[in-house]
Amino acid sequence: MSKILIRGAKVLGGEPQDVLIDGETIAATARQGEIDWSGAGLSAEGAEVVEADGKVLLPGLVDLHTHLREPGREDSETVLTGTRAAASGGYTAVFAMANTFPVADTAGVVEQVWRLGREHGYCDVQPIGAVTVGLEGRKLAELGAMHESAAGVTVFSDDGKCVDDAVIMRRALEYVKAFGGVVAQHAQEPRLTEGAQMNEGVVSAELGLGGWPAVAEESIIARDVLLAEHVGSRVHICHLSTAGSVEIVRWAKSRGIDVTAEVTPHHLLLTDELVRTYNPVYKVNPPLRTERDVRALREALADGTIDIVATDHAPHPHEDKDCEWAAAAMGMVGLETALSVVQATMVDTGLLDWSGVADRMSIQPAKIGRATGHGRPVSAGEPANLTLVDTAYRGFVDPAGFASRSRNTPYEGRELPGRVTHTWLRGKATLVDGKLA
Amino acid sequence: MQRHLISAADLTRDDAVLILDTAEEMARVADRPIKKLPTLRGRTVVNLFFEDSTRTRISFEAAEKRLSADVINFSAKGSSVSKGESLKDTAQTLEAMGVDAVVIRHGASGAPYRLANSGWIDAAVINAGDGTHQHPTQALLDAFTMRRRLVGRDAGLGRDLAGKRITIVGDVLHSRVARSNVDLLHTLGAEVTLVAPPTLLPVGIESWPCEVSYDLDSTLPKSDAVMMLRVQRERMNAAFFPTEREYSRRYGLDADRMAKMPENAIVMHPGPMVRGMEITAEVADSDRCTAVEQVANGVSIRMAVLYLLLGGAVAETKAAPDANHAPAATQTRTEEK
Known part of the structure; x- marks a missing residue:
């Protein structure tokens, strides 16, 4: 099973935390740099590291x-x-x-x-x-x-x-x-x-x-x-x-x-x-x-x-x-x-x-x-359905970059804040650095 | 002047007075034995009519021909439009044939605005009536008629309609004529009162620059001109009013009501009139009713608009506009392509 360590993410906008995903679930969360690796057979070995750098992590x-x-x-x-x-x-x-x-x-x-x-x-x-x-x-x-x-x-x-x-x-x-x-x-x-x-x-x-x-x-x-x-x-x-x-x-x-x-x-x-x-x-x-x-x-x-x-x-x-x-x-x-x-x-x-x-x-x-497994807390044991947001980003909406087949957005050319950089569906990355996996 | 004529609200007072004054010049052409000017020789104007209209199309056509333009008439019926072609494709097809101006009548409010602002075509766009939105040349010909009658043919030159009291009666809700007139008459300094049953006034009318009344009789003595709008009989099927007779009793103009108007006040109608509904035959045929005069004035106004928008110069000006000679054509095009 694949492991992902998200480092320094502001969970729900709070203090920076590390979040370890193991397989389809969240294995551990703790203040940045303070995951207790001794407990319950945890290890960061082989984990892919995502540096969140103060981005906001949401369910x-x-x-x-x-x-x-x-x-x-x-x-x-x-x-x-x-x-x-x-x-x-x-x-x-x-x-x-x-x-x-x-x-x-x-x-x-x-x-x-x-x-x-x-x-x-x-x-x-x-x-x-x-x-x-x-x-x-x-x-x-x-x-x-x-x-x-x-x-x-x-x-x-x-x-x-x-x-x-x-x-x-x-x-x-x-x-x-x-x-x-x-x-x-x-x-x-x-x-x-x-x-x-x-x-x-x-x-x-x-x-x-x-x-x-x-x-x-x-x-x-x-x-x-x-x-x-x-x-x-x-x-x-x-x-x-x-x-x-x-x-x-x-x-x-x-x-x-x-x-x-x-x-x-x-x-x-x-x-x-x-x-x-x-x-x-x-x-x-x-x-x-x-x-x-x-x-x-x-x-x-x-x-x-x-x-x-x-x-x-x-x-x-x-x-x-x-x-x-x-x-x-x-x-x-x-x-x-x-x-x-x-x-x-x-x-x-x-x-x-x-x-x-x-x-x-x-x-x-x-x-x-009643969507089971979604909208859950970002904590150990929960399904790893997560979204990482660069809230400091500002950019102009360009429909040419949409993944949707259609382009009928009312925001074309409008400056909007924030950008989703990563999305994980049950531990599997569907979006990495703003690009679809 | 702007490059297109989409809405009466886009005209400044000076623009409007210039059009009215130019129309007086054009009216003189109609008095000549040969009613033709060479002004638009070599220019092509298409009359793009998606809605049935006889008088407006013929009026534009007469204006275009008197200015020596090449005229193409396009009516949506029996054309590719009825086979599902879009407005964009139709317009681009026509422009590919080398059209300098498009006169458009369309059932959808905003269609001329879209044509002028979507980068679909380069030609000048003149709105000949869109949905329940605007009909600016109608408002201009109405203002022209009022200025002639209420101010004077020569005395009116260079002047607006300051202080004139204009009452517009009827189906304001569905009327592009009412909207255009309120905008233009306000710009020209007139005081406008709209009279209709509440069902035929739009929600949101409180922001318009005019007064609103439900009572025709109290408004008539304070009116220099009373404009009757056509009321379609079908409206009563949608419960806008109970019956044709009740509408006529409350909002129709008959001889008794006309007698309440000031002595020199005029009765106007954009046509087509529904005699016996909003206006009796007696009033429609009286000397005070300007309906026929309005039709004649319509040609002069449309000549003036075409002249000013297309630069009033020969075809070469399109490549090399002459700032002194053709003020209307010198606007730089800022629209996106």
């Missing part, structure tokens, strides 16, 4: 919201390219959304995606199952079969579409309780968002683009937390994007409702002012909101009202963005820039420390998705 990141596009849209991403992008961004586990072609609404499709992830070995791929057949919102998919499949699905979502029928949502919330599942809701009232192109407000009024009002998200979240309370289920809110949604989730948590929520990196940084360029690279669903919303989202992530950061990594081929706004696809890639955006918006602003980042980007997402 491997976990993304609860990734679009890997395979099967069906391999022109924009595959399980292989998507998991390579994930490893580049410091992720050791990603949850793959169900809106593929065919839809991941059967045990067969989720097992295929799960198996591809295992074969490629860059990152654990945990498929998300569709809530309803074909994401059509009418008939429950075979949730139990997907759970019992080799893929062991626990998170169910019609993401991209809202489960807008209140009865279907109620039944789904109830049904998955039998096996500890959770429904992740894409909160978007469909009638209020017909023809919606961007956030409804001052900018949409000027640009003449169809508005996506905050109330379309908030009304669904309000309904769903009340449904979850009524039937005693847990519910997860995808890509929460408005200040009003934060208030509703905060209220629900104060009532003891079992709700969790995610925010995307782009909603922590970008606003609808960017739409003035009519550049579809800023077109995303839910849309970029206002400065006030961005502030509320950052504060909510800091105080734990929002539990996690999830990327909503949504690859699209060039031609789907190199066009007029209305014709363009919605979504942005995010796996390879997520940690940098979180550092810029949360750490460098003093809102969150690195142990907070570990919590919001690894520990909590693993807990919500």
Whole structure:
């Protein structure tokens, strides 16, 4: 078994430590230079040494919201390219959304995606199952079969579409309780968002683009937390994007409702002012909101009202963005820039420390998705799923260097802090010195 | 002047007055027995229309021909666009044929902006109406009509619309004409009031440089010009208002309402009019209604815009721009290729 000695890493941003990986697990951790080699047959002999030099060591990141596009849209991403992008961004586990072609609404499709992830070995791929057949919102998919499949699905979502029928949502919330599942809701009232192109407000009024009002998200979240309370289920809110949604989730948590929520990196940084360029690279669903919303989202992530950061990594081929706004696809890639955006918006602003980042980007997402072996403490005996970050780095985002097959990033040319240099998946390096292994 | 005309909001007061003054010069051409200037001889202009439009396309075409430009008309129907070709490929195909300016009408807000700023083509871009965003030449021809009527044909030269009270009534939410007019009229010093049922006003309108009212009757006595916007009957199917009759009763302009307007105030309409809906036939056909005049003025305005954007000089200026002769063409191109 291979051994790796990481020397002088600030574990969760704390004092420099040495971390010894032996095989698939962490064998020992101690203050720099103070590993007690006498105990339990430890030895550094033959270990590959990684000089961390004050870089920050985090548990491997976990993304609860990734679009890997395979099967069906391999022109924009595959399980292989998507998991390579994930490893580049410091992720050791990603949850793959169900809106593929065919839809991941059967045990067969989720097992295929799960198996591809295992074969490629860059990152654990945990498929998300569709809530309803074909994401059509009418008939429950075979949730139990997907759970019992080799893929062991626990998170169910019609993401991209809202489960807008209140009865279907109620039944789904109830049904998955039998096996500890959770429904992740894409909160978007469909009638209020017909023809919606961007956030409804001052900018949409000027640009003449169809508005996506905050109330379309908030009304669904309000309904769903009340449904979850009524039937005693847990519910997860995808890509929460408005200040009003934060208030509703905060209220629900104060009532003891079992709700969790995610925010995307782009909603922590970008606003609808960017739409003035009519550049579809800023077109995303839910849309970029206002400065006030961005502030509320950052504060909510800091105080734990929002539990996690999830990327909503949504690859699209060039031609789907190199066009007029209305014709363009919605979504942005995010796996390879997520940690940098979180550092810029949360750490460098003093809102969150690195142990907070570990919590919001690894520990909590693993807990919500029941991803065993991920989001664990960096200590002896734990699986060696780790991410090493050079937090002092600053650089300009260059999509040409992405591992993802798609380039639709809103950050091209933007200066962002931080760079993932190493990622280990169960002791196996998937990223070394910023290069994929 | 900028190199493209995308939005009325991009025009300074001096730009706008220059266009209006130039349009007065152009209007004189229409009074001649031979209505033609050699100005754009050898230059090629394409009218790229992705949306049905009769009056705007014909107006641009007349303007281009009176300036002696070579005109190519391209309508999306029956073209490669209906076979799935992208805007980018269509534009590049046309430019490869040697086009100096693209006049574009598109159903998607922002399409002309994308065409001008994405590095897809080099030609000047003139927005002939995009989605529910902007229609700057319409706003210019409206301002031209107002200046002539409210200030005077000769007296108006060099002047703006300072202090004039303009009321715009109707479907503001879906109207590129309203957006362009609010921007331009504000720049020209006019006081604008928008009147509509609340359902037909966009959320976020509070940031616009104008007043908003739900009550037409109280606004009419304080208006030097009242512009009626077309209201599509289909809107009532989406619950924007209950019935056509109720809309007409509350927001339509009939003779009784017109009588409440100041004596010299004018009634405007960008067309096409829905008689019996937002305007009665009696008002539409009255002397105070400038709808037909607006059409004639549209040609003069579009001639002025083409003249100023394309430099008003012969084709050689593209290679060697003459700073004194052609101010509009001397802007250095800063767009990325």
